[in-house]
Amino acid sequence: MERTHTALRFAEWALEFIVVPPICYAFLVIAISLIWAAQKQRPFRTRLWKPHHWLAFTHLLFFAAAIVVGVLGQNPVTNTLLRQHPITHSADKTAMLCLDAVTYGSLASCAFWIWRMKGFRWYAISMMALAELITWGALFVAGMSITGDWL
Numbered sequence: 001m002e003r004t005h006t007a008l009r010f011a012e013w014a015l016e017f018i019v020v021p022p023i024c025y026a027f028l029v030i031a032i033s034l035i036w037a038a039q040k041q042r043p044f045r046t047r048l049w050k051p052h053h054w055l056a057f058t059h060l061l062f063f064a065a066a067i068v069v070g071v072l073g074q075n076p077v078t079n080t081l082l083r084q085h086p087i088t089h090s091a092d093k094t095a096m097l098c099l100d101a102v103t104y105g106s107l108a109s110c111a112f113w114i115w116r117m118k119g120f121r122w123y124a125i126s127m128m129a130l131a132e133l134i135t136w137g138a139l140f141v142a143g144m145s146i147t148g149d150w151l
Contacts, residue, residue, distance in 0.1 A: 007071045010141050014067065017137030027133060034126035041120040048119035056113040059131045062106040063138045069098045070142025091147045099142055106135050
């Protein structure tokens with residue numbers, strides 16, 4: 001139950017990542033680009049949209065994978081304010097490798113779906129950039145959890 005609560009808290013923090021001022025501007029630009037591309041290219045009304053293109057939304061599973069790695073590889077950090085000589089723990093190497101795999105897998109998934117969606121790549125780039133921005137929030141929180149270096 002505690003891990004579920006931690007995962008939900010990490011997911012909330014990852015989604016709040018979008019509200020941070022430099023990121024929120026990028027989010028707005030990408031969202032406007034996605035809406036504009038949808039209006040201009042009309043990917044759902046053309047015959048170019050194939051049923052397997054819906055699988056591009058599985059890219060959001062990388063968000064969940066990053067949260068899971070962050071919860072399972074959490075660094076046991078002690079309160080540094082209470083001690084003069086705080087106990088530090090090094091980051092779990094397996095968790096770091098898993099987080100790296102999620103990061104590179106996410107980028108590879110974006111490249112694959114952009115390449116796969118011929119005929120409306122502007123829409124695909126906008127959609128994958130939006131999904132990647134959300135995923136990077138989860139990767140950021142998971143990285144802080146693994147290393148124990150919280151902002």
